[in-house]
Every structure is written in structure tokens, then in C-alpha cells.
Amino acid sequence: MSVRVVARIRPLLPKELERDAIVTAASTDDGKPPTLVKIPNPKNESEEFSFAFNSVYDHSTTQEQLFTAEVAPHVKALFQGIDVTIFAYGVTGTGKTHTMRGGLKLADRGVIPRLLSSIYRRAKKIMKDSEGQTTVDVSISYYEIYNDKVFDLLEPLEKRLPAGLPLREKDGKTMVVGLSERSCDNLKDLEGLYLHAEKNRATAATKLNAHSSRSHSVLQIKVTQTTGDQVKTSTASAIDLAGSEDNRRTDNGKERLVESAAINKSLFVLSQCIDAISRGDKRIPYRESKMTRILSLGQNNGITIMILNLASLRSYHLDTLSSLNVSSRAKRIEVREIENEVVFKQVPRTASNSGGLSMARQPLRPLSNALNAHNVHSGVAASKATATSDPTKPAKAFSVYADRASKPAAPAPRSAPNTSQLRKRPSDSGQAASAALRVSNKSGLSRPGQTTQSKLSISAEQLESMVEKKVNEILAMRSNQQVAQAAPAPASAHPDINDAVQKRLEALERRIEQDERRDDTRSDGLRFLLSARQAKERGDDAGALEMYELALPYFPGQAKLLSKIEKLRVRLGLPTAVAAATTTEPEKAGRKRQRRVPAADEGEYDEAEADAEGDESYVGGAAREQSRARNHKSSSSKRAKVAAATATSAAAAPASENEGPLSPRSQELLDIFNSRDLGRIQGLHGVGSKKARDLVDHLSLMAEEGWAPVRNLADLTTIPGMGSRTVERAYEGLVGTI
Numbered sequence: 001m002s003v004r005v006v007a008r009i010r011p012l013l014p015k016e017l018e019r020d021a022i023v024t025a026a027s028t029d030d031g032k033p034p035t036l037v038k039i040p041n042p043k044n045e046s047e048e049f050s051f052a053f054n055s056v057y058d059h060s061t062t063q064e065q066l067f068t069a070e071v072a073p074h075v076k077a078l079f080q081g082i083d084v085t086i087f088a089y090g091v092t093g094t095g096k097t098h099t100m101r102g103g104l105k106l107a108d109r110g111v112i113p114r115l116l117s118s119i120y121r122r123a124k125k126i127m128k129d130s131e132g133q134t135t136v137d138v139s140i141s142y143y144e145i146y147n148d149k150v151f152d153l154l155e156p157l158e159k160r161l162p163a164g165l166p167l168r169e170k171d172g173k174t175m176v177v178g179l180s181e182r183s184c185d186n187l188k189d190l191e192g193l194y195l196h197a198e199k200n201r202a203t204a205a206t207k208l209n210a211h212s213s214r215s216h217s218v219l220q221i222k223v224t225q226t227t228g229d230q231v232k233t234s235t236a237s238a239i240d241l242a243g244s245e246d247n248r249r250t251d252n253g254k255e256r257l258v259e260s261a262a263i264n265k266s267l268f269v270l271s272q273c274i275d276a277i278s279r280g281d282k283r284i285p286y287r288e289s290k291m292t293r294i295l296s297l298g299q300n301n302g303i304t305i306m307i308l309n310l311a312s313l314r315s316y317h318l319d320t321l322s323s324l325n326v327s328s329r330a331k332r333i334e335v336r337e338i339e340n341e342v343v344f345k346q347v348p349r350t351a352s353n354s355g356g357l358s359m360a361r362q363p364l365r366p367l368s369n370a371l372n373a374h375n376v377h378s379g380v381a382a383s384k385a386t387a388t389s390d391p392t393k394p395a396k397a398f399s400v401y402a403d404r405a406s407k408p409a410a411p412a413p414r415s416a417p418n419t420s421q422l423r424k425r426p427s428d429s430g431q432a433a434s435a436a437l438r439v440s441n442k443s444g445l446s447r448p449g450q451t452t453q454s455k456l457s458i459s460a461e462q463l464e465s466m467v468e469k470k471v472n473e474i475l476a477m478r479s480n481q482q483v484a485q486a487a488p489a490p491a492s493a494h495p496d497i498n499d500a501v502q503k504r505l506e507a508l509e510r511r512i513e514q515d516e517r518r519d520d521t522r523s524d525g526l527r528f529l530l531s532a533r534q535a536k537e538r539g540d541d542a543g544a545l546e547m548y549e550l551a552l553p554y555f556p557g558q559a560k561l562l563s564k565i566e567k568l569r570v571r572l573g574l575p576t577a578v579a580a581a582t583t584t585e586p587e588k589a590g591r592k593r594q595r596r597v598p599a600a601d602e603g604e605y606d607e608a609e610a611d612a613e614g615d616e617s618y619v620g621g622a623a624r625e626q627s628r629a630r631n632h633k634s635s636s637s638k639r640a641k642v643a644a645a646t647a648t649s650a651a652a653a654p655a656s657e658n659e660g661p662l663s664p665r666s667q668e669l670l671d672i673f674n675s676r677d678l679g680r681i682q683g684l685h686g687v688g689s690k691k692a693r694d695l696v697d698h699l700s701l702m703a704e705e706g707w708a709p710v711r712n713l714a715d716l717t718t719i720p721g722m723g724s725r726t727v728e729r730a731y732e733g734l735v736g737t738i
């Protein structure tokens with residue numbers, strides 16, 4: 001079966017006007033429940049676009065009706081061992097949180113509280129009917145993804161690590177490493193936990209001067225049914241995605257811009273994934289954001305329901321079209337309704353601390369004959385209207401109450417809509433983009449990446465200085481401090497840039513993106529260490545061991561780390577067959593991990609290769625790329641190469657410094673790192689604020705763990721986030737200060 005996609009149009013709010021409402025629900029045939037959303041063509045209001053969904057709910061639909069029609073039928077499947085994922089998608093202010101969480105009053109309760117009640121009711125029934133033969137355990141995990149970092153909402157805020165929790169793939173499932181899971185005997189406890197977590201979320205948001213709806217929230221309810229020695233587990237996931245938002249419309253400050261960038265990026269990646277799956281592409285860009293990795297749309301077995309929330313207002317016109325485009329394509333994604341395997345009980349090694357959506361990977365297959373028959377659209381995706389979002393939105397809260405048995409509302413039809421009224425196929429993303437640009441131009445907005453074609457004759461020096469300037473701009477745009485200055489469209493800042501420069505700039509942007517990905521991969525090592533420490537604090541030795549072993553490939557040969565692993569193995573009564581257990585196994589795991597992350601890893605690997613060549617040019621362009629490709633076949637350790645590169649590079653300190661006395665400049669560089677002073681580290685060339693924070697975290701952890709300070713430049717290159725090129729840039733940047 002395919003992902004079930006339903007649309008819900010919210011009612012107008014008190015200050016919104018009926019005459020501004022432009023989105024309507026319609027039926028394919030008179031008397032049938034609505035399955036179409038109609039919206040005028042923004043370029044020609046006399047023309048109307050229709051988008052087909054599995055079901056469409058208009059402003060009159062109550063919370064109970066939506067739940068009864070779309071969610072309640074799947075609770076049974078959940079207890080059969082099938083995972084269920086429900087997620088709300090839509091523009092800011094369209095009713096996602098209202099749908100998922102709802103309000104305080106009984107009638108206002110959204111999908112989540114009703115789902116919790118329903119699960120408890122069914123659990124009770126199963127236990128009663130089996131006369132105690134079957135026991136049902138219900139537990140929850142709850143986390144948010146804020147600025148592409150995962151934070152556990154069940155843990156107190158003080159325990160939050162700035163880097164967030166890492167993700168990893170295990171047995172084809174995406175897991176949040178170190179996520180807590182709380183079991184509750186009754187609905188009231190669960191209610192308390194959920195409310196507490198919601199409070200955590202709001203408090204965290206307030207501390208960051210943000211709004212909680214700027215994060216994606218993921219609630220997972222795990223149902224474990226035990227009969228004799230057979231255990232059946234399934235998970236219901238309720239996801240409230242952050243809303244996309246136009247910065248021009250909301251007059252965002254710099255923090256908001258960073259958030260918006262993260263939200264829009266993850267939602268953009270989601271739409272790219274949906275496009276790629278529906279086109280039948282082999283490569284789906286799941287890994288480009290944490291949210292898409294977790295959601296793994298189309299890769300997860302089980303039932304997936306996407307609720308598209310819509311506001312009918314004209315001020316949302318282009319945003320609404322964009323979200324209609326994305327979600328109507330999601331219908332074409334096939335998922336398999338497969339029960340999780342029953343496992344046989346054995347003495348557990350430990351309570352698992354790894355949460356995550358249960359997602360067994362499967363080959364992706366687009367539905368060849370399930371095109372959006374009714375979809376006719378302009379592909380408008382980029383331009384936005386100019387209204388301001390409502391800052392006076394009432395605070396959201398809810399309570400879970402035991403559901404009264406209620407008469408189900410008329411269920412929505414489950415059949416796919418009739419496709420005979422096909423008017424025009426939805427355009428692919430390329431068409432969408434070009435249409436978007438046409439609209440953008442019409443509305444006077446600048447085209448991202450637009451350049452004038454004028455061929456100016458400029459000297460190589462001018463060219464280099466423009467490139468340098470551009471690099472700095474791009475880096476500045478990506479740092480928190482200067483993000484507010486990033487508002488002007490990058491290319492239009494230089495109307496005199498010719499094609500050659502433009503190409504170089506594009507190559508640079510790709511390069512910077514690669515750098516970021518590489519850093520992310522490396523900082524995973526740090527996250528594993530931090531998770532290990534957390535597990536240790538919780539007294540979870542097995543969890544700590546697992547995390548330390550996962551960290552090992554990032555810190556090869558660290559005696560302290562090896563000894564921690566050894567000690568934990570002894571304590572847990574596990575074989576200490578020394579090297580095999582502590583070195584070989586994790587290294588194998590590391591290699592496996594590298595195979596699973598080809599994109600990130602290739603960049604990192606290439607980087608090490610380029611470093612080994614001593615190629616310092618930032619603008620090496622195609623030649624550099626080709627030289628990297630030639631060298632890609634080498635199989636020796638990347639870290640060894642990075643270290644070797646630093647030792648042999650003419651631009652860096654002399655190799656002898658790694659053994660003998662250090663030059664004053666090298667000493668100064670090491671002192672800065674060993675000081676763990678954020679300001680000083682951030683002040684180094686080539687070290688942005690994000691990298692500086694990660695480095696301080698890492699160095700502090702090293703110090704707490706009793707590891708020796710960094711003694712030479714080669715040591716420095718083994719720190720996650722530091723490559724030889726970064727070390728050299730920082731080193732060179734100290735010229736004149738010493």
C-alpha cells in the first residue's frame with residue numbers, strides 16, 4: 001500500500017475574513033466525501049487547480065472525526081505488530097499542532113492524546129481477554145529536532161548536550177542513540193510524562209528565545225506484548241513537523257534565520273526525497289537532514305499517514321500551492337504493511353536506550369499508475385505572500401483523558417480517487433522551479449543564483465579577490481554571528497560576476513557543504529563519547545560500553561578509551577579477548593558505517609587525499625576534483641594520511657616539530673586549543689563558531705577523561721572536526737601575531 005495522504009483545511013480564525021478564503025474541499029462526484037482540494041491559479045484567478053488526496057477534511061471537521069476516520073482504524077494494526085507513523089505537514093499556522101496535540105478541552109484533544117487513550121484501552125482489553133496470558137507494556141520516547149540536532153524531551157534540560165543526540169542505522173532501522181524510553185503502567189502516568197516533556201520543550205524554546213513550533217517533535221509510543229516467551233513489539237510515531245516560513249514575511253532576526261534555514265532545509269530535503277521516490281530514483285537524499293533520516297519515508301515498513309494542514313487564506317496562496325505539490329506526490333510512495341517479527345524472550349543484556357522509528361529498509365517502488373490525476377498546478381514553490389504570521393497565537397496545551405466510547409463519525413473513503421478527470425500531470429521539480437522563478441520575477445523578487453551574463457574583463461587578481469570575498473560571505477552566512485548579514489541574495493551582491501567566477505563560486509559552495517558534512521561525520525565520534533558518559537551516569541554499563549565501542553573508530557588507539565572498554569567488559573562479564581573485542585570489532589563497525597554513509601564519507605576521504613597532496617588551493621576547481629578522483633582508490637587509513645599530510649606539508653610547521661621542540665607559532669596554536677577558550681578558538685582562521693563549540697566540547701571531554709593535552713600539530717589533526725587543512729589555515733592565520 002502507499003502512504004495515505006489526507007488534507008485538512010482549518011477554519012478561519014476570528015480576525016480572518018471570509019472573502020480572503022480561496023481554498024476549498026470538493027468531491028469528484030456529487031454526494032461523495034471530498035477528496036479534492038481546489039485553489040485558484042495565482043497567475044490567472046479564473047483558472048482553478050485541483051489536487052487529489054485520499055481524503056480531504058474541511059473546516060467543519062472535528063478532532064474526533066479526524067481521529068476516528070484516520071487514526072483509530074490503525075490501532076488494531078499496531079497491536080498486530082505493525083508500526084504506524086502519523087505526521088503533520090504544512091505551512092506555519094495551518095493547524096499542525098492543533099491536529100496532533102490539540103487543546104485542553106475534551107473535544108479539542110488532538111491525535112496524540114486520543115491515540116494514547118486508545119492504545120491504553122486496547123492494551124487493557126488484550127490483557128483482560130487473554131486472562132493475563134498476555135501482558136502489554138507501553139512506553140514512550142519523545143524528542144525534538146531543533147536546528148538539525150536531536151534533543152531528548154524526557155530528560156531534564158541541564159542534561160542536554162549542545163551537539164544533540166547522534167543517529168545511527170542498526171539492522172536497517174534509524175535509531176536515536178542514547179534516547180530515553182519511559183514505561184508507564186497507566187494512562188495518567190503517561191499523561192504526566194507527556195505534559196512534562198511538552199513543558200521541557202517550551203522551556204528549552206524560551207531559553208533559546210524561540211518558539212517550540214520551530215522544531216520538529218517526534219513522539220514514539222512503543223507497545224510490547226509478551227505472551228509466554230514470545231515478545232511482539234511495534235511503535236506508533238506521531239510527528240509534528242515545524243512549519244515552513246518565509247523570512248521576508250516574518251521579519252526574522254538572526255536566531256530565527258538560523259532556525260528557518262534549518263527548518264526550510266529539512267523540509268526541502270523532505271520534498272526532494274518525495275520527488276526522488278516518486279520518480280523512482282535510486283538515490284534518495286534521506287541523509288541530508290536528520291528529520292528525513294528519522295522519517296525515512298518510503299523505507300519504513302508499516303502504515304504511514306501524512307496529514308497536510310492547510311489554511312484557506314489568500315496570504316498563504318503560494319505556500320499552500322507548494323505544500324499541495326509536495327504532499328500530493330507523497331501518495332505515490334509505496335510502503336509495505338509488514339508485521340514486526342516476534343522475538344523470543346531471553347535474558348536481556350540491558351534495557352535498551354536506543355529509541356528510534358522502527359524502519360526496516362526496503363527497495364523503493366513508485367506507484368506507476370497512481371499519478372495525481374487531478375493535479376494541475378503552476379509549480380509555484382519559492383515566492384511567498386507578504387502577510388505576517390500571528391504572534392498572538394494562543395498558547396497550546398492539552399490533557400489526556402480517558403476516552404468515552406463514542407460513536408464513530410462517518411469514515412472517510414479509503415479508495416484512491418478516480419483518475420479519469422486528468423487535466424495535466426504535475427510538473428517535475430525542474431518545471432516547478434522554473435515556474436517558481438517566473439512567478440518570482442513577476443512579483444519582483446530576486447532569483448537565487450541569478451547572474452548577469454555580461455562578460456567583463458577582469459584581472460586574475462581581481463578574480464581571486466572576488467572569490468575570496470565570496471568565500472568569506474558564504475562562510476559568514478553559515479555562522480550564527482553573521483547570519484543576519486546574510487539576507488541579500490549572494491549572487492546578486494555582485495552583479496558584475498561573470499560565468500567563470502560563478503562556476504568557481506558554485507564549486508566553492510559545494511566544497512563548503514562537503515566540509516560541513518565531513519565535520520558532522522567526525523563529530524559523531526564526540527557524540528558517541530558523550531552518550532557513553534551519559535549512559536555511565538545513568539548506571540547503564542552496557543549502554544556505555546556500546547557507545548565507547550562505537551566511538552573507538554574515531555579515536556583509534558586511544559589507550560584510555562581502550563581501557564574503559566576493557567573495564568566495562570570485565571564488569572559486564574563479557575569476554576575480554578582483548579584486541580579482538582576492543583579494536584578489531586569496532587574498526588569493522590567503523591568500516592561498515594563508512595559503507596553505509598557513502599556521501600559523507602567520500603567527501604571526508606577525498607579531503608584527506610587532497611591534504612596528503614599538500615593541495616592548499618581553495619579554488620583548485622576541476623583539476624583538484626580530478627586529482628582527488630584519481631587518488632580515491634587508495635585504501636590506507638584516512639587519519640594516518642591526514643596526520644602524514646600535516647607532518648609533510650610545507651605550509652604547516654616542520655615535521656620535526658611533531659617530535660622535537662615546537663616553534664613559537666605552533667606552541668601558540670596548541671596553547672589556544674588547550675586553553676579550551678571558545679573566544680580564542682573561534683578567533684582562529686578557518687574555525688567557525690559551530691566548529692569552535694564542537695572543539696571546546698571535545699577538548700573539555702578529553703580533559704575530564706584525563707587525556708593528555710594536545711602536544712603537537714599531528715595530534716591536533718586527529719581531533720574530530722580538525723583536518724590538516726584546518727590546522728594549517730589556523731597556523732598560517734597566526735602570522736604576525738607571534
Ligand SMILES: Nc1ncnc2c1ncn2[C@@H]1O[C@H](COP(=O)(O)OP(=O)(O)OP(=O)(O)O)[C@@H](O)[C@H]1O
Pocket residue numbers: 009010011013090091092093094095096097098099213214241242243244309393394
Ligand atoms: N481545525 C481547527 N479548528 C480550530 N482552530 C484551529 C484548527 N486548526 C488550527 N487552529 C488554530 O489555528 C492556529 C494555528 O494553529 P497551529 O498552531 O496548530 O498551527 P501550526 O501549523 O502548528 O503552526 P506552527 O507551524 O507555527 O506550529 C491556532 O490558534 C489553532 O488553535
